[in-house]
Amino acid sequence: MSQIHVTTRLNGDETEFLCDAQETLLDVLRNRLGLTGAKEGCGTGDCGACSVTVDGRLVCSCLMLGAEAVGREIETVENMADGETLHPLQRKFLEHAALQCGICTPGILVAAKSLLEQNPSPTEEEARYWLAGNLCRCTGYDKIIRAVMDAAEEMRRAS
Amino acid sequence: MVKVRIWGSLTAATDGRSEVEVDATNLRELLDSLAQAYPGLQPQLKRGVTVAIDGLLYNDDWFTPISDDSEVVLLSRLQGG
Amino acid sequence: MALDKNAPETRSFKVVGSRPLRPDGIDKVTGRARFGADMSAPGMLIGHILRSPHAHARIRAIDTSKAEALAGVKAVVTRADFAAAPEGMEDVLDNCMAGEKALYDGHAVAAIAATSAAIARQAAKLIEVDYEVLPHVTDVDAAMAPGAPALHDGRSDETVPDGYSANVMSRVEYGHGDIEAGLAKADRVLERSYKTAATHQGYIEPHACLATMGPDGQADLWCCTQGHYMVRNTCAALLGMDQGQLRVTASEIGGGFGGKTTVFIEPVALALARKAGRPVKIVMDRTEVLRATGPTASSSIDVRIGMTKDGRITAADAELRYQGGAYPGSPVGMGSMSAFAPYDLENVRTIGYDVVTNRPKQAAYRAPGAPMAAFAVESAIDELAKGFGLDPLDVRLKNAAREGTRSSYGPTFPAIGLEATLRAAKDHPHWSAPLGPNQGRGVACGFWFNFGGDTCVTLNVTPDGTVTVTEGNPDIGGSRASMSMMAAEELGIPYEKVRTVIADTGALGQNEVTDGSRVTFAVGLATIEAARAAKREMCARVAKIWGIDEEAVIWEDGAAKPAGPNAGDYPPMTLAEIAAIASNTGGPIAGHHEVNAEGAGVSFATHIADTEVDPDTGATRIVRYTVIQDAGKAVHPAYVEGQFQGGAVQGIGWALNEEYIYGADGILQNPGFLDYRIPVASDLPMIDTVILEIPNPGHPYGVRGVGETSIVPPLAAVANSVSAATGVRMTDLPMSPPKVLAAVQGQQEG
Numbered sequence: 001m002s003q004i005h006v007t008t009r010l011n012g013d014e015t016e017f018l019c020d021a022q023e024t025l026l027d028v029l030r031n032r033l034g035l036t037g038a039k040e041g042c043g044t045g046d047c048g049a050c051s052v053t054v055d056g057r058l059v060c061s062c063l064m065l066g067a068e069a070v071g072r073e074i075e076t077v078e079n080m081a082d083g084e085t086l087h088p089l090q091r092k093f094l095e096h097a098a099l100q101c102g103i104c105t106p107g108i109l110v111a112a113k114s115l116l117e118q119n120p121s122p123t124e125e126e127a128r129y130w131l132a133g134n135l136c137r138c139t140g141y142d143k144i145i146r147a148v149m150d151a152a153e154e155m156r157r158a159s
Numbered sequence: 160m161v162k163v164r165i166w167g168s169l170t171a172a173t174d175g176r177s178e179v180e181v182d183a184t185n186l187r188e189l190l191d192s193l194a195q196a197y198p199g200l201q202p203q204l205k206r207g208v209t210v211a212i213d214g215l216l217y218n219d220d221w222f223t224p225i226s227d228d229s230e231v232v233l234l235s236r237l238q239g240g
Numbered sequence: 241m242a243l244d245k246n247a248p249e250t251r252s253f254k255v256v257g258s259r260p261l262r263p264d265g266i267d268k269v270t271g272r273a274r275f276g277a278d279m280s281a282p283g284m285l286i287g288h289i290l291r292s293p294h295a296h297a298r299i300r301a302i303d304t305s306k307a308e309a310l311a312g313v314k315a316v317v318t319r320a321d322f323a324a325a326p327e328g329m330e331d332v333l334d335n336c337m338a339g340e341k342a343l344y345d346g347h348a349v350a351a352i353a354a355t356s357a358a359i360a361r362q363a364a365k366l367i368e369v370d371y372e373v374l375p376h377v378t379d380v381d382a383a384m385a386p387g388a389p390a391l392h393d394g395r396s397d398e399t400v401p402d403g404y405s406a407n408v409m410s411r412v413e414y415g416h417g418d419i420e421a422g423l424a425k426a427d428r429v430l431e432r433s434y435k436t437a438a439t440h441q442g443y444i445e446p447h448a449c450l451a452t453m454g455p456d457g458q459a460d461l462w463c464c465t466q467g468h469y470m471v472r473n474t475c476a477a478l479l480g481m482d483q484g485q486l487r488v489t490a491s492e493i494g495g496g497f498g499g500k501t502t503v504f505i506e507p508v509a510l511a512l513a514r515k516a517g518r519p520v521k522i523v524m525d526r527t528e529v530l531r532a533t534g535p536t537a538s539s540s541i542d543v544r545i546g547m548t549k550d551g552r553i554t555a556a557d558a559e560l561r562y563q564g565g566a567y568p569g570s571p572v573g574m575g576s577m578s579a580f581a582p583y584d585l586e587n588v589r590t591i592g593y594d595v596v597t598n599r600p601k602q603a604a605y606r607a608p609g610a611p612m613a614a615f616a617v618e619s620a621i622d623e624l625a626k627g628f629g630l631d632p633l634d635v636r637l638k639n640a641a642r643e644g645t646r647s648s649y650g651p652t653f654p655a656i657g658l659e660a661t662l663r664a665a666k667d668h669p670h671w672s673a674p675l676g677p678n679q680g681r682g683v684a685c686g687f688w689f690n691f692g693g694d695t696c697v698t699l700n701v702t703p704d705g706t707v708t709v710t711e712g713n714p715d716i717g718g719s720r721a722s723m724s725m726m727a728a729e730e731l732g733i734p735y736e737k738v739r740t741v742i743a744d745t746g747a748l749g750q751n752e753v754t755d756g757s758r759v760t761f762a763v764g765l766a767t768i769e770a771a772r773a774a775k776r777e778m779c780a781r782v783a784k785i786w787g788i789d790e791e792a793v794i795w796e797d798g799a800a801k802p803a804g805p806n807a808g809d810y811p812p813m814t815l816a817e818i819a820a821i822a823s824n825t826g827g828p829i830a831g832h833h834e835v836n837a838e839g840a841g842v843s844f845a846t847h848i849a850d851t852e853v854d855p856d857t858g859a860t861r862i863v864r865y866t867v868i869q870d871a872g873k874a875v876h877p878a879y880v881e882g883q884f885q886g887g888a889v890q891g892i893g894w895a896l897n898e899e900y901i902y903g904a905d906g907i908l909q910n911p912g913f914l915d916y917r918i919p920v921a922s923d924l925p926m927i928d929t930v931i932l933e934i935p936n937p938g939h940p941y942g943v944r945g946v947g948e949t950s951i952v953p954p955l956a957a958v959a960n961s962v963s964a965a966t967g968v969r970m971t972d973l974p975m976s977p978p979k980v981l982a983a984v985q986g987q988q989e990g
Contacts, residue, residue, distance in 0.1 A: 044912055044913070077270065127921070140919075216689060238571065
């Protein structure tokens with residue numbers, strides 16, 4: 001079975017890879033490109049642990065084929081911090097203890113960043129509905145929502 | 160002698176008594192004495208028990224001291240999640 | 241040296257009780273943390289497990305020849321590749337790889353290692369299993385009925401009376417007093433039956449492992465688990481290896497809640513690696529997690545409670561029937577012990593039956609066995625209180641267990657916090673807040689034991705005066721931070737000067753699994769003792785330097801000091817100063833502590849839930865929720881709150897949505913997160929928390945475990961709330977919209 005050659009922009013860098021036709025973007029990221037920040041919690045788009053953005057749009061990378069990445073801009077959790085400087089969401093997640101086990105955290109951070117890009121002043125309800133596609137089993141979401149709201153406020157003040 | 164309370168379904172092995180007395184100064188002696196005095200308890204003791212001594216829970220530590228006025232209660236082996 | 245002997249309640253803390261950032265935090269917000277599936281090895285093969293499509297079937301034969309002939313397949317294993325399990329491990333092995341029978345939908349029957357996942361899956365289709373399909377049973381009451389299809393013959397233990405089906409594995413009975421005499425004194429005796437569905441822990445990280453084994457018999461295993469020492473011991477036994485030859489490294493763990501306290505894929509990966517001579521990685525998918533790991537028991541419970549019209553319980557009686565899947569070991573014993581534990585009762589009895597069915601073997605789930613029992617008991621008490629027009633908190637206060645109460649399961653309680661949680665609930669603004677239309681308020685109490693167990697900690701002082709704590713319990717919710725805090729507290733140095741690492745099985749002695757809310761208690765205790773040992777050593781070194789007796793040196797605020805004016809006048813030596821010259825004073829400085837930590841303290845909680853039920857759809861919304869729990873001592877209050885909130889929300893899911901749904905064919909109908917619906921962010925309000933601190937006398941800082949109690953009250957708190965909102969008593973979980981709607985409509989028609 002011949003593989004497909006894909007050229008894409010990943011976290012700002014032009015990236016090439018070969019993949020099988022049926023391989024998901026998540027599998028490509030994790031198994032071929034060494035980016036294991038996105039997690040597979042379900043493989044069916046129900047848990048959001050594999051969240052990435054594609055051309056700025058939030059997607060479950062388990063529901064997209066690797067071959068579909070051709071010519072796209074892919075952003076993953078690995079690119080959220082600017083060198084040593086954490087993104088405000090990352091910092092607020094730590095300050096608010098918004099993670100316990102941490103498996104859902106990369107997906108939730110990517111999703112929350114996408115929320116704040118589209119809506120810098122979400123209400124609590126808007127944040128809860130935006131993040132409804134990201135399952136967390138440890139926290140009951142309380143501290144996650146607080147961290148997102150706090151980060152949003154800080155980012156608004158800074159802008 | 161230490162008074163030991165046992166749970167209801169074990170009383171079949173103790174002539175219906177829910178409290179028995181055995182000689183013991185620590186957990187190991189307690190379990191050995193029970194097994195000896197009441198052979199019917201042996202299958203459960205082999206499966207495992209937790210022992211409450213003065214309200215605190217002990218599983219395995221043989222040399223946990225027990226005094227004659229300690230409150231000692233046998234419990235099903237506990238497991239957590 | 242003189243050590244701090246302050247009783248926990250009088251002690252003031254510098255680090256404990258603060259909220260520092262966790263040491264693994266940066267890794268977890270940047271995607272760098274390595275979880276079970278994030279590891280790979282050169283030459284690695286991918287393992288895949290073939291699972292039974294039948295609920296119950298005899299395996300007549302397995303032909304793997306076509307799969308083995310497929311290009312890229314490097315090994316195929318079946319039960320024939322495992323030796324007979326040692327005594328007591330037979331069920332664990334049989335659950336990992338079926339022997340004579342497949343006992344549930346999803347039971348592993350063979351496994352393949354191949355050069356890619358696609359080839360391994362293709363090979364699975366080429367394995368021919370000759371099944372003789374047998375009658376099955378998945379409901380607990382049906383399984384107990386005489387004539388029910390039997391999973392095992394002759395395995396009922398001596399506690400089971402005659403006349404029960406072969407699926408009843410054991411019977412327990414707890415209690416004291418005279419039930420019938422007590423009931424006779426009641427103004428009302430309520431008899432109710434309750435049911436709860438099986439639910440899954442629902443950790444977001446599926447089980448994953450990477451195994452290597454050389455021809456010399458040495459093996460390494462990387463896996464996500466709540467206890468890598470347990471994994472080592474179990475896998476070594478099942479593969480016929482020496483424990484010392486198998487090194488297990490725990491990955492970061494993406495949730496467990498009890499579900500990762502046993503093995504499923506780990507022995508299979510090792511067997512494949514042994515046969516193939518190459519590393520083998522197995523990662524479950526979500527369907528496998530739901531079909532073939534360890535959900536909790538479903539239950540069927542009958543309760544009889546007698547109450548006087550002023551709210552005193554005169555007798556309480558319950559029969560609990562739990563199915564724990566295909567092998568003995570449902571948590572019915574703990575359900576029976578915990579059912580009435582919050583109450584001071586003269587006459588109390590619980591009878592529990594452990595029943596097997598054609599479902600996956602249950603594993604522990606957060607306070608195993610207790611939430612279902614509390615659902616039944618707390619619902620019944622609520623109904624009685626309401627019937628007499630009494631405040632349900634007042635009724636609970638009137639009957640609350642206190643210090644000196646003989647508990648329903650036997651022991652007399654030492655100082656406990658139930659009454660404090662009830663009073664805090666009464667005083668909380670939530671309790672008196674107004675309710676809107678279609679809204680109701682419910683309250684419930686919960687109890688859990690908490691455990692200790694085998695624990696090792698080594699604390700090393702580096703030459704520059706920083707400290708590393710090495711422990712053997714996977715950190716599932718911030719425990720590395722808590723250990724660093726306790727070490728810093730004890731040594732009198734800043735939190736930032738301590739780093740805690742989870743060692744592999746080669747580094748420490750035996751450690752009990754991260755379960756039973758034991759880690760902050762037991763590993764914390766060992767960390768404190770290891771720090772004390774290091775302090776003793778440092779005081780001894782300083783005594784030598786000063787030329788005075790060891791007894792004349794004390795440790796205070798991170799430094800060795802003369803014990804008093806008589807000891808001499810020496811400037812204090814800090815930990816860093818002592819560490820810098822350790823080579824000159826006897827060599828590196830360390831403290832270690834190995835213990836079977838006994839003496840864990842029980843804990844209690846009271847929860848208040850407000851719900852709103854849509855009368856047109858039966859959908860329930862949680863409007864407000866408050867958790868009040870005794871933590872003994874909250875080491876890192878943010879993580880204590882997190883445990884309270886997480887447990888409450890898992891309980892809310894159990895109450896409202898989550899259930900294992902089996903078809904008439906015995907096949908699981910909803911093995912995915914779309915249909916097995918756990919709570920999402922938009923389902924919930926903020927979860928308020930109140931931390932009470934009634935110190936546990938068994939721990940130097942007063943710590944009680946906090947992780948499990950929080951899942952015990954929510955089932956009943958939510959059910960009592962929904963019942964208040966609808967006017968219909970809900971006795972069957974989950975209270976999914978169709979069920980609530982039917983109840984509401986039934987009431988309107990009736």
